[in-house]
Amino acid sequence: MKTLELGKANLEVFADTLIELAKKDKRIVVVTSDSRGSGKLVPFAEQLPDQIIEVGIAEQNLVGVAAGLAAAGKKVFAVSPACFLTARALEQIKNDICYSDHPVKLIGISAGVSYGALGSTHHSLFDFAVLRAINNISILAPADNFETRESVKLAAEMLQPVYIRFGKRAIEHVHRPNADFEPGKAIIIREGRDVAFIATGETVVQSLLAAQLLEQKGIFCRVVSMHTIKPLDEKIIFETAKKCKALMTVEEHLVYGGLGEACAAYLMQAGVVLPFKIVGIRDEYTPTGSQLEIFKEYGMTAEGLAGTAIKLIEKK
Amino acid sequence: MTDQELKQKSIIYRKKILTYIKQANAGHTGGSLSCVDILNVLYNRILNVTPENFYDLKRDHYIQSKGHSVEALYVVLADKGFFPESDLETLCQHGSRYVGHPTRKVKGIEHNTGALGHGLSYGVGVALAGKMDNKVFVLLGDGELAEGSNWEALLTASHYQLDNLCAIVDLNRLQITDWTRNVCCTDPLDEKFKAFGWSVQHVDGHDVKALTKVLSSVPFEKGKPSMIIANTVKGKGVSFIENNYKWHHHVPTDEEYKKAMKELNQALQKLNNEKENN
Numbered sequence: 313m314k315t316l317e318l319g320k321a322n323l324e325v326f327a328d329t330l331i332e333l334a335k336k337d338k339r340i341v342v343v344t345s346d347s348r349g350s351g352k353l354v355p356f357a358e359q360l361p362d363q364i365i366e367v368g369i370a371e372q373n374l375v376g377v378a379a380g381l382a383a384a385g386k387k388v389f390a391v392s393p394a395c396f397l398t399a400r401a402l403e404q405i406k407n408d409i410c411y412s413d414h415p416v417k418l419i420g421i422s423a424g425v426s427y428g429a430l431g432s433t434h435h436s437l438f439d440f441a442v443l444r445a446i447n448n449i450s451i452l453a454p455a456d457n458f459e460t461r462e463s464v465k466l467a468a469e470m471l472q473p474v475y476i477r478f479g480k481r482a483i484e485h486v487h488r489p490n491a492d493f494e495p496g497k498a499i500i501i502r503e504g505r506d507v508a509f510i511a512t513g514e515t516v517v518q519s520l521l522a523a524q525l526l527e528q529k530g531i532f533c534r535v536v537s538m539h540t541i542k543p544l545d546e547k548i549i550f551e552t553a554k555k556c557k558a559l560m561t562v563e564e565h566l567v568y569g570g571l572g573e574a575c576a577a578y579l580m581q582a583g584v585v586l587p588f589k590i591v592g593i594r595d596e597y598t599p600t601g602s603q604l605e606i607f608k609e610y611g612m613t614a615e616g617l618a619g620t621a622i623k624l625i626e627k628k
Numbered sequence: 629m630t631d632q633e634l635k636q637k638s639i640i641y642r643k644k645i646l647t648y649i650k651q652a653n654a655g656h657t658g659g660s661l662s663c664v665d666i667l668n669v670l671y672n673r674i675l676n677v678t679p680e681n682f683y684d685l686k687r688d689h690y691i692q693s694k695g696h697s698v699e700a701l702y703v704v705l706a707d708k709g710f711f712p713e714s715d716l717e718t719l720c721q722h723g724s725r726y727v728g729h730p731t732r733k734v735k736g737i738e739h740n741t742g743a744l745g746h747g748l749s750y751g752v753g754v755a756l757a758g759k760m761d762n763k764v765f766v767l768l769g770d771g772e773l774a775e776g777s778n779w780e781a782l783l784t785a786s787h788y789q790l791d792n793l794c795a796i797v798d799l800n801r802l803q804i805t806d807w808t809r810n811v812c813c814t815d816p817l818d819e820k821f822k823a824f825g826w827s828v829q830h831v832d833g834h835d836v837k838a839l840t841k842v843l844s845s846v847p848f849e850k851g852k853p854s855m856i857i858a859n860t861v862k863g864k865g866v867s868f869i870e871n872n873y874k875w876h877h878h879v880p881t882d883e884e885y886k887k888a889m890k891e892l893n894q895a896l897q898k899l900n901n902e903k904e905n906n
């Protein structure tokens with residue numbers, strides 16, 4: 313089995329990319345809510361002190377201030393833990409960013425269960441669901457360092473609101489170096505006709521590893537990195553469902569309202585029926601543990617995903 | 629424009645506010661009548677904002693955080709030529725861009741408000757981006773001050789010494805349910821704002837001369853954001869609408885509309901007589 317090469321944390325790649333961009337473009341401004349440390353933005357603050365605005369622990373204010381800065385011509389990255397940004401400041405996201413159409417880049421750091429044992433207060437397992445239900449925002453969850461870098465670069469130039477979320481653990485590379493990246497256009501990482509994994513964010517690595525395990529058993533899997541949750545790449549979902557015998561979605565999110573339900577809703581309405589499974593976090597109090605321990609608990613590591621895939625095609 | 633002409637405009641604006649609310653059969657009557665003198669002075673004397681320079685970011689900025697009083701804003705913007713006044717005949721109708729709260733679909737409006745406690749943070753952002761180039765004015769309601777986000781924004785404004793930012797509280801002491809002091813008492817407001825690092829002044833929010841004076845003197849202190857506490861009367865200008873929480877979004881009946889117009893026409897007549905006597 314091929315081992316995947318370990319990269320940096322997506323969080324670090326985000327911070328590195330942003331400092332590169334901001335040095336070249338003085339209109340780039342970062343707004344933080346006492347989150348520069350957790351956002352790896354200390355070097356940014358030291359090197360570009362005029363391009364960072366600290367509002368203190370006040371997420372609602374963070375998003376409102378970001379909207380005003382964007383309206384006045386700045387390219388604004390509002391950076392805060394995903395759990396606080398998308399819950400505490402949801403009304404500001406809805407009204408001040410999306411409805412008012414101010415092109416702020418909302419960066420949800422340490423998303424999903426990245427904060428692990430810090431517990432449910434710090435988990436964001438609802439952010440896809442709430443933001444999907446709001447008009448005028450793109451939602452991105454990069455899988456690895458490559459997707460993170462590309463997302464941040466493209467977000468800087470986007471003229472519409474965008475939300476990008478990623479984790480804090482060092483993450484394995486899943487892409488070949490010269491892959492194409494375009495928001496709203498999923499990437500096929502591996503081909504196969506038995507089971508398809510449509511995964512997003514940091515579960516793409518696990519899906520790819522699961523595909524490797526399954527190959528040893530003679531089951532060949534397609535793995536799709538659905539880095540953009542909205543707008544959803546329906547074309548690739550349709551094509552994947554037609555090509556493969558069974559389809560699994562994988563996401564670091566509650567099983568409600570995220571990628572899985574988006575795919576299911578699309579396929580049902582497109583009249584495509586196949587064995588289908590939404591893998592994510594169950595609707596219950598999440599157990600204590602690291603990100604990977606929680607993944608394991610919910611069958612979201614390579615072994616768990618491979619097991620579910622086998623059951624799914626057997627059922628067929 | 630003379631004080632006399634401004635006073636005249638205030639009465640004409642009030643007539644129009646009531647007329648369009650009556651036509652639309654919807655709107656926020658009391659709050660629009662309470663803040664319209666402030667808008668009058670801002671748009672006719674203070675703000676460097678015109679239909680021509682609206683897309684130039686170096687202009688002044690006005691954000692109406694108490695978005696529900698949008699009828700006052702629409703009427704003043706129409707008067708300033710941002711759009712034809714006849715557009716307001718579609719107010720709140722199916723398909724109209726003139727929504728019941730401020731929307732950027734309407735030229736002259738730069739931020740969508742209506743959910744309370746949002747305008748000041750946005751204003752802080754604009755003021756931070758354009759420090760020294762221009763001034764940013766934010767109109768707050770007094771009931772709205774119970775929203776905690778306002779106090780987050782107040783802190784950031786003083787932290788960054790935003791003396792290009794001025795907030796105005798339309799202190800009519802009423803909100804939808806009752807007197808503000810009976811709902812969530814915010815007194816003493818001036819001491820609270822001062823403690824948050826703002827420079828505070830009081831004004832009669834219906835006196836165009838006094839409003840001109842205080843709004844022209846922003847910033848009150850170098851390195852501090854300015855806060856104007858404008859003492860107002862909700863429903864100002866029509867005797868039976870004044871100081872009655874029931875008029876928060878009550879639409880006048882035919883009878884009430886006639887009576888209100890009569891009062892406002894009399895006020896206009898009185899003003900013209902004064903002008904002739906002077």
Ligand SMILES: [Mg+2]
Pocket residue numbers: 769770771798799800801802803
């Ligand atoms: Mg009030």
